[in-house]
Amino acid sequence: MSNKLVSEVDREAEAYLIEYKGDNMDLYHKFAEILDHKNVLIDEPMSKHTTFKIGGKADYFVTPNNHKALWQIITLCKENYIPYYIIGNGSNLLVGDGGFTGVIIQISSNLSKIDVTDNYVKAEAGAMLSKITSIALEKELKGLEFAAGIPGTFGGAVMMNAGAYGGEMKDVIESVRVLDEHGQLKTLTNEELELGYRTSILTRKPYVVIDGILKLENGNREEILGLMKDLADRRISKQPLEYPSAGSTFKRPEGYFAGKLIADAGLKGFQIGGAQVSNKHAGFVINVGDATAKDVITLMEEVKGIVFEKYGVELKAEVKQIGNFR
Numbered sequence: 001m002s003n004k005l006v007s008e009v010d011r012e013a014e015a016y017l018i019e020y021k022g023d024n025m026d027l028y029h030k031f032a033e034i035l036d037h038k039n040v041l042i043d044e045p046m047s048k049h050t051t052f053k054i055g056g057k058a059d060y061f062v063t064p065n066n067h068k069a070l071w072q073i074i075t076l077c078k079e080n081y082i083p084y085y086i087i088g089n090g091s092n093l094l095v096g097d098g099g100f101t102g103v104i105i106q107i108s109s110n111l112s113k114i115d116v117t118d119n120y121v122k123a124e125a126g127a128m129l130s131k132i133t134s135i136a137l138e139k140e141l142k143g144l145e146f147a148a149g150i151p152g153t154f155g156g157a158v159m160m161n162a163g164a165y166g167g168e169m170k171d172v173i174e175s176v177r178v179l180d181e182h183g184q185l186k187t188l189t190n191e192e193l194e195l196g197y198r199t200s201i202l203t204r205k206p207y208v209v210i211d212g213i214l215k216l217e218n219g220n221r222e223e224i225l226g227l228m229k230d231l232a233d234r235r236i237s238k239q240p241l242e243y244p245s246a247g248s249t250f251k252r253p254e255g256y257f258a259g260k261l262i263a264d265a266g267l268k269g270f271q272i273g274g275a276q277v278s279n280k281h282a283g284f285v286i287n288v289g290d291a292t293a294k295d296v297i298t299l300m301e302e303v304k305g306i307v308f309e310k311y312g313v314e315l316k317a318e319v320k321q322i323g324n325f326r
Contacts (some may be wrong), residue, residue: 046095053244055095058104065110073182088153099322125155141220155209170195176212240278243286246319259283
């Protein structure tokens with residue numbers, strides 16, 4: 001975008017900003033100078049960007065298309081003391097009903113290139129795991145089948161060491177490039193990522209995933225496809241995929257399974273507002289119709305209290321919570 005607004009769309013955007021953002025006009029223009037104005041949204045409903053289909057409006061919602069623009073956006077936020085939060089597909093996220101005061105930076109389709117060389121797959125942070133696994137299948141590379149049904153991006157999967165059905169990202173990651181706190185590109189090996197159960201060094205340091213390399217093994221297409229179909233069938237039969245959710249709501253307590261504890265406590269089908277403990281899998285809180293973040297939080301707290309009272313086990317949320325809860 002140029003320094004002055006020239007198109008009809010630009011004039012409409014400017015009028016909108018004058019009405020709703022007042023003195024923040026300058027900030028919008030600064031974002032739009034880094035990105036095309038189409039990649040800078042204001043008062044954007046976060047319910048459109050989470051798999052839970054829940055969340056109020058973000059003041060700004062931006063989608064950078066390269067790591068330099070990403071760092072410029074982050075720098076601009078820091079210089080102006082503006083809160084920001086980086087998301088991928090919003091698959092493990094609950095945003096408050098009061099929205100997010102600040103800037104949501106989404107790394108998704110604008111940063112989603114995937115390349116394959118021999119048995120190495122290089123993926124940008126915004127690449128969907130489903131797309132990566134599909135390409136691996138085409139190239140007859142095995143080892144990533146577990147990730148085919150995980151509705152997240154590569155960057156988010158690395159950060160949380162996503163896993164399912166006995167496989168984890170730590171099993172296939174060779175290395176990852178990140179932006180460090182100074183905006184410098186830094187390569188981290190598998191070991192340096194400190195990948196553990198739903199955690200990594202990225203949850204403790206201000207690093208942002210840019211891209212990474214997966215090391216897979218040569219395999220047979222039919223065998224790979226067969227395993228992917230088997231895991232897909234198991235997901236369909238056991239998980240409430242027909243409803244919006246954020247995946248597993250609680251982390252697995254040591255020595256237990258959250259879903260079993262919740263089910264044994266008689267909480268399948270327990271509902272507050274539009275939020276419900278799934279009848280199919282008690283480890284999932286689902287949006288059965290116009291659920292609010294308040295519904296979800298209230299339900300989660302009730303479930304945690306009942307499980308602790310019955311079994312003395314403290315459940316901890318796996319879903320990330322950001323924004324204004326009111």
